[in-house]
Amino acid sequence: MKYLIMMIHLIGMVTLQSKDQVQPNIVFILLDDFGVKDLGCYGSAFHESPHIDQLAKEGVRFTNSYAAHSVCGPSRTAIISGRSAPRLGLAGIGGNIQKVDLPWPKVLQNKGYKNCFAGKWHMGGDDSVLPAGFDVNISGCNVGQVSDYYYPYKRFDDKPYGQDVQGMEDGKEGDFLTDKITDKVLDFIDENHKNPFLVYFSFYQTHKSYDKKDVDGKERISQGKLEDTEYFERKLANNLSIPRNKTRELHHGKSKAIEALTQSNAGFAAQIKVVDDNLGRLFKKLKDLNLEENTIVIFTSDQGSLCSNKRAISTQAPYRLGKGWHFEGGLRVPLIMKWPTKIKAGTINKTPTISMDLYPTILDMLNIPQQEEQSLDGVNIWPALQRGKTISFDRTWRWAFASNHSSGHRKSAAIRQGDYKLIYWYEDKHTELYNVVNDIGENHNIIIKHPELAASLKKELLAPDYMKTYRK
Numbered sequence: 001m002k003y004l005i006m007m008i009h010l011i012g013m014v015t016l017q018s019k020d021q022v023q024p025n026i027v028f029i030l031l032d033d034f035g036v037k038d039l040g041c042y043g044s045a046f047h048e049s050p051h052i053d054q055l056a057k058e059g060v061r062f063t064n065s066y067a068a069h070s071v072c073g074p075s076r077t078a079i080i081s082g083r084s085a086p087r088l089g090l091a092g093i094g095g096n097i098q099k100v101d102l103p104w105p106k107v108l109q110n111k112g113y114k115n116c117f118a119g120k121w122h123m124g125g126d127d128s129v130l131p132a133g134f135d136v137n138i139s140g141c142n143v144g145q146v147s148d149y150y151y152p153y154k155r156f157d158d159k160p161y162g163q164d165v166q167g168m169e170d171g172k173e174g175d176f177l178t179d180k181i182t183d184k185v186l187d188f189i190d191e192n193h194k195n196p197f198l199v200y201f202s203f204y205q206t207h208k209s210y211d212k213k214d215v216d217g218k219e220r221i222s223q224g225k226l227e228d229t230e231y232f233e234r235k236l237a238n239n240l241s242i243p244r245n246k247t248r249e250l251h252h253g254k255s256k257a258i259e260a261l262t263q264s265n266a267g268f269a270a271q272i273k274v275v276d277d278n279l280g281r282l283f284k285k286l287k288d289l290n291l292e293e294n295t296i297v298i299f300t301s302d303q304g305s306l307c308s309n310k311r312a313i314s315t316q317a318p319y320r321l322g323k324g325w326h327f328e329g330g331l332r333v334p335l336i337m338k339w340p341t342k343i344k345a346g347t348i349n350k351t352p353t354i355s356m357d358l359y360p361t362i363l364d365m366l367n368i369p370q371q372e373e374q375s376l377d378g379v380n381i382w383p384a385l386q387r388g389k390t391i392s393f394d395r396t397w398r399w400a401f402a403s404n405h406s407s408g409h410r411k412s413a414a415i416r417q418g419d420y421k422l423i424y425w426y427e428d429k430h431t432e433l434y435n436v437v438n439d440i441g442e443n444h445n446i447i448i449k450h451p452e453l454a455a456s457l458k459k460e461l462l463a464p465d466y467m468k469t470y471r472k
């Protein structure tokens with residue numbers, strides 16, 4: 001009898017282990033305001049990101065990955081819903097989880113995954129996080145930007161920027177937000193790694209902090225750890241060959257911008273470093289718990305970094321402009337995926353892909369069938385990716401940002417079909433047309449040469465009913 005019980009116990013363990021093997025964990029990493037040229041592995045010479053660069057060496061790095069929107073909330077809602085931001089009716093900066101029928105974390109939760117959300121939510125209040133398919137919420141709330149990354153993570157009492165990052169009240173002076181959130185994520189993994197889990201790690205960084213003055217009283221517009229900022233300030237002082245302070249003035253209709261053309265912001269570089277340091281801790285945890293092989297790691301961002309006007313902290317050159325704009329610098333984002341047994345290490349994939357593709361792709365990676373009622377706008381790129389193939393671009397992408405923005409952007413919408421992208425500005429009705437494959441810097445507006453194509457793209461851009469929201 002004792003032998004029989006032992007056998008049953010062993011069989012149970014084998015079943016659990018083999019179940020673990022077929023149901024991989026997911027660590028989904030989302031950075032805030034972080035462009036495609038901000039990482040070493042994508043060509044930054046000033047920023048330092050050794051752990052993320054190593055992730056790219058161990059997985060696949062996409063070179064034509066796009067965000068669904070040029071600012072935070074709509075892009076985040078597109079990522080979690082698989083729906084394009086214009087179709088969701090999101091016109092401003094905030095997101096809205098209430099517009100999402102079935103977020104992909106909920107699908108995973110329904111399949112038995114234990115899900116942790118950590119960091120910036122910005123799609124509703126803290127009470128909207130768990131219903132979206134999470135078992136644990138670490139600091140997710142309606143705060144889209146912290147005013148201070150040092151405890152108590154706010155500087156002013158005025159709202160909205162003075163409010164608490166909820167769930168992080170248990171800190172002490174000197175604590176740095178990203179370190180503390182990571183501590184809690186590591187605790188979650190320690191407690192839950194025996195079953196399939198999702199960690200949806202949505203960093204508050206590298207969004208600029210709100211304060212004009214940093215903790216030591218110096219005026220900075222982007223806040224990493226003080227010691228890291230000083231490190232990058234020394235790096236600049238000791239390497240006078242690092243280009244700095246180059247700008248150009250751009251005019252697009254009524255939009256005007258001073259675009260930064262160099263990466264030389266020590267505070268922003270320090271933001272990237274503290275993210276990278278904490279990802280190093282996270283990756284070490286996966287290794288220490290022997291989870292590396294059966295964990296899919298996905299790294300991306302919600303849109304480009306701020307590269308124009310007073311608070312510019314980076315450049316996406318040779319791509320034009322950054323956050324807020326429908327030029328390539330605002331829309332292109334890094335995308336790296338690692339899955340040791342399934343994705344060949346060190347590969348590059350040129351498939352044009354966009355935020356909405358993550359939903360069906362992740363489901364297919366986990367062998368979860370897509371349900372018809374999800375009506376996703378994304379495309380499953382896993383079959384091609386698994387074979388190391390590039391999918392050619394045969395789709396229509398629309399973006400719409402119906403607000404003026406501190407980047408200098410004024411209300412506009414854009415469409416991409418084939419190699420061409422048309423941008424339409426609502427206020428003065430002017431349009432620009434670019435071949436974004438041959439002219440990645442969008443330096444040559446070819447609308448005079450191709451008036452028929454431009455007219456047809458404009459018609460197509462504005463045709464869907466959901467684009468009516470933006471016509472005013």
Ligand SMILES: [Ca+2]
Binds near residue numbers: 032033072073
């Ligand atoms: Ca953002």
